[in-house]
Amino acid sequence: MIAKSQARWTDDAxxxxxxTKGFQLSDVDPDATPGYDGDKxxxxxxxxxxxxxxxxxxxxxxxxxxGGTAKDAVLLVLQAMDSAGKGGVVRHVVGGVDPQGIxxxxxxxxxxxxxxxxxxxRVEKRLPGAGLIGVFDRSHYEDVLIGRVRKLADAQxxxxxxxxxxxxxxxxxxxxxxxxxxxxxISPEEQGERLMERLERPDKHWKYNPGDVDERARWSxxxxxxxxxxxxxxxxEAPWYVVPANHKxxxxxxxxxxxxxxxxxxxxxxxVAEFDVxxxxxxxxxxx
Amino acid sequence: MIAKSQARWTDDAxxxxxxTKGFQLSDVDPDATPGYDGDKxxxxxxxxxxxxxxxxxxxxxxxxxxGGTAKDAVLLVLQAMDSAGKGGVVRHVVGGVDPQGIxxxxxxxxxxxxxxxxxxxRVEKRLPGAGLIGVFDRSHYEDVLIGRVRKLADAQxxxxxxxxxxxxxxxxxxxxxxxxxxxxxISPEEQGERLMERLERPDKHWKYNPGDVDERARWSxxxxxxxxxxxxxxxxEAPWYVVPANHKxxxxxxxxxxxxxxxxxxxxxxxVAEFDVxxxxxxxxxxx
Numbered sequence: 029m030i031a032k033s034q035a036r037w038t039d040d041a042x043x044x045x046x047x048t049k050g051f052q053l054s055d056v057d058p059d060a061t062p063g064y065d066g067d068k069x070x071x072x073x074x075x076x077x078x079x080x081x082x083x084x085x086x087x088x089x090x091x092x093x094x095g096g097t098a099k100d101a102v103l104l105v106l107q108a109m110d111s112a113g114k115g116g117v118v119r120h121v122v123g124g125v126d127p128q129g130i131x132x133x134x135x136x137x138x139x140x141x142x143x144x145x146x147x148x149x150r151v152e153k154r155l156p157g158a159g160l161i162g163v164f165d166r167s168h169y170e171d172v173l174i175g176r177v178r179k180l181a182d183a184q185x186x187x188x189x190x191x192x193x194x195x196x197x198x199x200x201x202x203x204x205x206x207x208x209x210x211x212x213x214i215s216p217e218e219q220g221e222r223l224m225e226r227l228e229r230p231d232k233h234w235k236y237n238p239g240d241v242d243e244r245a246r247w248s249x250x251x252x253x254x255x256x257x258x259x260x261x262x263x264x265e266a267p268w269y270v271v272p273a274n275h276k277x278x279x280x281x282x283x284x285x286x287x288x289x290x291x292x293x294x295x296x297x298x299x300v301a302e303f304d305v306x307x308x309x310x311x312x313x314x315x316x
Numbered sequence: 317m318i319a320k321s322q323a324r325w326t327d328d329a330x331x332x333x334x335x336t337k338g339f340q341l342s343d344v345d346p347d348a349t350p351g352y353d354g355d356k357x358x359x360x361x362x363x364x365x366x367x368x369x370x371x372x373x374x375x376x377x378x379x380x381x382x383g384g385t386a387k388d389a390v391l392l393v394l395q396a397m398d399s400a401g402k403g404g405v406v407r408h409v410v411g412g413v414d415p416q417g418i419x420x421x422x423x424x425x426x427x428x429x430x431x432x433x434x435x436x437x438r439v440e441k442r443l444p445g446a447g448l449i450g451v452f453d454r455s456h457y458e459d460v461l462i463g464r465v466r467k468l469a470d471a472q473x474x475x476x477x478x479x480x481x482x483x484x485x486x487x488x489x490x491x492x493x494x495x496x497x498x499x500x501x502i503s504p505e506e507q508g509e510r511l512m513e514r515l516e517r518p519d520k521h522w523k524y525n526p527g528d529v530d531e532r533a534r535w536s537x538x539x540x541x542x543x544x545x546x547x548x549x550x551x552x553e554a555p556w557y558v559v560p561a562n563h564k565x566x567x568x569x570x571x572x573x574x575x576x577x578x579x580x581x582x583x584x585x586x587x588v589a590e591f592d593v594x595x596x597x598x599x600x601x602x603x604x
Contacts, residue, residue: 091522119414126407127420128453134416165416220604227597233589234379241599301521309515311529316508 036066036074041285045269047262053255058215058274064281071277078284079124085291086129086161088298093159095299099204102290103155103162104283107169108212109250110240111222112273113280114165117212121284122163131156134165147171147189148196155200161287162205168193169209169257176253177246190260201265206290209266210283211254212273216247324354324362329573333557335550341543346503346562352569359565366572367412373579374417374449376586381447383587387492390578391443391450392571395457396500397538398528399510400561401568402453405500409572410451419444422453435459435477436484443488449575450493456481457497457545464541465534478548489553494578497554498571499542500561504535 044063066074092098104122106114122130133154142150148168156162172193176186201207214222223240226232243250262268269286273279332351354362380386392410394402410418421442430438436456444450460481464474489495502510511528514520531538550556557574561567 091519094522115416118416123411123413123415125411127411127415127418127451128403128406128422130415132415163415217604220600223600224597224604227593227600230589231379231586233593234382234587236589236591236596238591238596238599241596241603244603298519299522301518301524303524303526305515305521308524308526308529309512311526312508312511312515315529315532316505316512 036070037063037285038065039063040289041282042267042269042289045271045282045286047258047268047270051259051262051270053213053251053258053270056213056270056272058213058218058272060272061275061278062272064278068275068277071275071281075120075277075281075284078281078288079121081288082121082284082291083125085288085296086125088296089161089291089294090129090159091298092296093157095302098296098299099158100294100296101156101158101160101162101205102287102294103164103200103205103207104287105164105167105169105207105209106212106283107167107173107210107254108273109214109219109247110243111219111226112212112214113276114212116276117210117280117283118163118165120280121287122161125161129159129161131160131162132165133162135167135170146192147175148192151196155205158204168196169261172257173250173253176256177249190257193261194263194266197261197263197266206294207266208286208290209262209268210286211258211268211270212279213270214273216244218274219244324358325351325573326353327351328577329570330555330557330577333559333570333574335546335556335558339547339550339558341501341539341546341558344501344558344560346501346506346560348560349563349566350560352566356563356565359563359569363408363565363569363572366569366576367409369576370409370572370579371413373576373584374413376584377449377579377582378417378447379586380584381445383590386584386587387446388582388584389444389446389448389450389493390575390582391452391488391493391495392575393452393455393457393495393497394500394571395455395461395498395542396561397502397507397535398531399507399514400500400502401564402500404564405498405568405571406451406453408568409575410449413449417447417449419448419450420453421450423455423458434480435463436480439484443493446492456484457549460545461538461541464544465537478545481549482551482554485549485551485554494582495554496574496578497550497556498574499546499556499558500567501558502561504532506562507532 041063064071089100092100106117108114118132138150151168172186172189175181197207223236226236258268258270271279271282329351352359377388380388394405396402406420426438439456460474460477463469485495511524514524546556546558559567559570
């Protein structure tokens, strides 16, 4: 097992952030830093040391899958309102891992071909294979979030999707995918400031979309849709975690910690050689 | 333009490493560090500062493509004998860039479905879209390297492929992909040591394959196949670079420098906003 350095975590992130029975999104303070007993400077230092652990776990996960028998993979699902920090998590948490071990999928508005299939069709195709850490930047949850708020499907179809998601996630978990679903939770005030910064800096204009302000006007409808999605699809096989994200440093650290805890649970081992090591040494020596 | 910090490069890496008329692979010393006037410590420091430049260039490249008009992308093709350091380049050079800006494709032995198509079929599907840096870990060149050495196709078909590759690469370059093809060049002695290290360390056993020793016995046939491929397919649109790779630090630094020079040539700019910035500020303010 890889030594854990995040001594400033006073509790498992997975425990304090998890959506369980009775969960109310409106009770979560986006400014809080639950389970972590450190400030921004400490958080940044811990993020840095965690990167090395994550990189080593990932290499072991990958190696174990090459050994033939292990089928473990990890899937990090990221959902959030605009500007909540998904991109920063990808850059600063996932970015510390060998790109060869990452399978990143960003889900945009579905294409015509995708719309001609069930909403899980395009998701299935982007799942991580054994040994990989998959990252979904948005996901099938869009189909019960924007899908519900903007009425992109009728109520009966939206209703069908919650059950379909639970079944789908159970199946892929049974096949070996450890699923970690994260909602990065910011306040509308924080979002307002972040969008304004994008407007004030010419090098950030490309990140701004006039539609962002329209979506912002539907904030409470989105929170309702999240509340329903979170409580109806947080299962033992695929739990939801709500990560307060007004402090970017905390959100990144917490997602990293959730990944580390999941990998610690898998505890991937270097595989045993399937060849005769001494015989191979001799064969190789003969060529030197 | 982003300031260039690699003052220890005495010449453009693209100039000193490029395969041009009269090139002989056997003239390249795998121990050399052409164009760079620094030692290992300096090289590691320059690699680190180059990471930030590369990350900024990549973000600009991506932003420019979102602005609507720019179609630029970069494609780094990595070819090498086993253990020459492709993985290290991906980890230490490409790994410094935001994963959202990278499209990595590792080409293994072709599947039955792939074999039922032209050899470029699977390659086309993995090309980077505008704004991305694509990285090929092995590529369509396997089809004229191992394909030739192991006689996986007849001589006429191999012959056809050189021309097909030149045409294919010209087309995708015309569409906006800046192609950088790199052969990492190690000596057979260095490979022997690296393979032995994999055998000596249990945490490296998973990287070793008994077939590696068999391929090693075909070293000179591989060098002949490289010589032919390099000279027949190094074009203005898609030049080959041979990077001496016995020193890992040099190989990584040189590939990074080739990427930086290519991006400097593209010189991607932050796109101009397609919306009325002041009007958007007002709309947003009304929601605060």
